[in-house]
Amino acid sequence: MDGKRKPELLIPASCLEVLKVAVAFGADAVYIGGEVFGLRAKAKNFSREDMAEGIRYAHEHGVKVHVTVNILAHNRDLAGIRAYLKELKKLRPDALIIADPGVFTLAGEICPEIDRHISTQANNTNAETFLFWYRLGARRVVTARELSLREIREIRQQVPEDLEIESFVHGAMCISYSGRCLLSNYFTGRDANRGACTHPCRWKYLTAPAEDAERLEEMEKETRPEERMAFLQEETRPGEYLPVLENERGTFIFNSKDLCMIEHIPDLIAAGIDSYKIEGRMKSALYVATVARTYRKAIDDYLEDPALYQSHMDWYREQIADCTYRQFTTGFYYHNPSSEDQIYDSNTYITNYICLGIAEGEDAKGYTVLHQKNKFSVGDRIEVMKPDGSNPEVVVEEILDAEGNAMDSAPHPQQELHVKLGGIPQPFDILRMRKE
Known part of the structure; x- marks a missing residue:
């Protein structure tokens, strides 16, 4: 690798199913939220049982799990946070993502064996802030989104090598300073910081x-x-x-384009960033698979040979545009955002594909088993999205319900289906259809 630092690819997961998809499609680590004390209360989030299973599954596949405990706590929250940290101590995730100094202190007392990472919500904009957290025992600090690559590179040079730097490289941008909205x-009356x-x-x-x-x-x-x-x-x-x-x-009140750094992997590596974070703990399995697969290949290609990375640039651009997005920007990394980085006429996502379901395996007849997410019909030509980067097209030849009854189409979300295709998907392959 010619001395190039190999970064971690950190992928969000809204639920256990999406965590397993993230693992299959190339995550080095995933970050998840429990049902309390995280900043995505509207996400599905993980029950205690699902979190235990997710951590076990990820660790079996060599993938780390980071858990968000990043609300800005009020005094009334502290007793619940103590109890939650005791539960996390038993579950043994690899890291906790924390913004509040009080929560950070409690985590150090209750579960010191779990790494503590400082959330972007803590407004980490200079080397002295990074050193402050390092002296208190932080293993990693997440950069504020307002930093340029030049500033991150300077911070990397001024902090110890064993203090890791994590930065967002893809996803929705907040209009408020480091998410403090x-x-x-x-x-x-609904608090973004809680x-x-x-x-x-x-x-x-x-x-x-x-x-x-x-x-x-x-x-x-x-x-x-x-x-x-x-x-x-x-x-x-x-x-x-x-x-x-x-x-x-x-001004900072309008709708921002989404961050995308897929064309700038060399600059991210040169800045010394240890972990490339994808935004999206409320996003779908299709989004997670698309972004994880594209960044996985881009990072690996560059580390193998920069010329290989450049030669695949059109593929990266094409693939990353297959998930939902609001046009793309490089955020603050090269310049302060201007009106060109905002979208004034619409807040809707661009969506090129819809997810039909995730392959769960095959039944005794060799039919693919899945739980349907969007409608499709016999005779449709669909794509099978695979972790290796291929998207073979297949025909839906037959659809059966869980009792073996034939169906012309599958209109009911979450219905168990057994589908005969012109090919057999592997578990966690995603069946998708281009949106008309």
């Missing part, structure tokens, strides 16, 4: 109507000369105006 609280974000940054906002111009002019007089003010209203809140100041730093 109050917008959800303002509109709905796992209940309603994602108001993705809502549709309207400019103020002309008849209110006089009222808004009075508000605008309060701005400084170097600032500009606009007024917005969320579409379901007419007459409730949001003054938005814009200065040389821009």
Whole structure:
């Protein structure tokens, strides 16, 4: 590898099924949330039993598991956090992802044998912050998303080699500084820093109507000369105006494009980043498989031969666009984001494929067993997405329900199906269909 640092590919998992898909499609580590004290309360998340099974399964396949305990805790949370950390001590994940200093201290007291990683939510923007956490016993610090690659490279040079650096390389970007957002609280009373974000940054906002111009002019007089003010209203809140100041730093209330660094693996490696983190603990198995497979191949290709990596660039671009996304940006890595990194006309994802189901094995007749996720029919031509990078096309020749009754189509989500295909998928291969 010519001395190049081999990074960890860290993949999100919303549930046990997605964890197993992440393992199959190339994750070195997965990060998951329990049912409490994480920042994705709306995700499926893991019960204690599923977490135990997920950790066991991942470890059997040489994959690490990191568990999020990254809420900003209130005093009333502490007793529950202590009990939760005692449970995690028994389950023995590889690391805990923590933002709150109090939670960090409790984890060190209750389960010191589990590595502690400092969440991006802790606003880690300089070398002294990294050293502060290192002296307290942190094994890894996740960079704030506002850092450039140049800044990360400088931090790498100023901190000990055994302090690992983790950075997001793909997925949704938060409009607030390192995820510290109050917008959800303002509109709905649901706290983004305690796992209940309603994602108001993705809502549709309207400019103020002309008849209110006089009222808004009075508000605008309060701005400084170097600032500009606009007024917005969320579409379901007419007459409730949001003054938005814009200065040389821009505005931070609109819908960001998604981060994608698949074309910049050499720069990530040169910066000395130890773990490449994919955002998406609320994303589907198809998304996880697509992103994990593409980054796995890109990283491995580059470490084998930079020329090989460059020669496959069109394939990486094509594959990464097969999952849901909101157009792509490189975030803060090369420059401060501008209007070119925002999407003003829509908050919807681009979706090129739909997932039909995940192959679970085959029955006595050699039919593929799966639980259906989206409708498909006999005669459809579908793709079998495989961890090796291939997507062979097959024909749906026959569909049977769990009792062996023939069906022309499969319209019911989560129904057990036995499907005869022009080929036999392996367990965890994903059956998908291009969206019309």
